[in-house]
Amino acid sequence: MDVLGRLRDWLRRRDEPSLSIDDPGLVVVVEAFDFAEADSAALARSPQWRADELAVLRHHLRIPSDQVERARELLAPDGWVIVAGDISHISRVQRLDALHCAQERSRMASLAQRLGGDALGWDALQPAR
DSSP states (O other), rough: OOOHHHHHHHHHHHSSSSOOOOOOTEEEEEOOOOTSOOOOHHTTTTTSSTTTTTTEOOOOOOOOGGGGHHHHHHHHHOOOOOOOSSSEEEEEEOOOOOHHHHHHHHHHHHHHHEEEEEEEEEEEEEEOO
C-alpha cells in the first residue's frame, strides 16, 4: 500500500466513532447459526449489514460453568468479553468481513470443544439506522 493509502486509512480510523459491545442502540444485522452456510453467504444475504462500519461480533457458545474463567483467560488478551449464562456470549468490536468471521467461528468452535462445550453460531450488531 502506498503512503497516501495508509494515511487515508489512518484518518478514516481516527475519525471513526467508537463503538461499545453494550451500546443500547445496537441491533442484530446478520446471523449465522447454520454451519453449512458460509460466512460470506451470511453477510451477503443481510441488507442491514454495513461493511464499512464497525460491528460487534458476538459468538454464542455453551460452556460448562467451571470453564468460563478459563475461556476468559484465553480470550481476554484479544479483546473478547464473555457474558456467561446458559448460553455464553463472547463479543468484541471489529470490522466484519467473511475471512475474519470464518476464522473467529473456527476459533470459537475449537475453544468450545476443548472446554467441553458447543459453539452454536454468531451474530453481528451495529447501531440502528
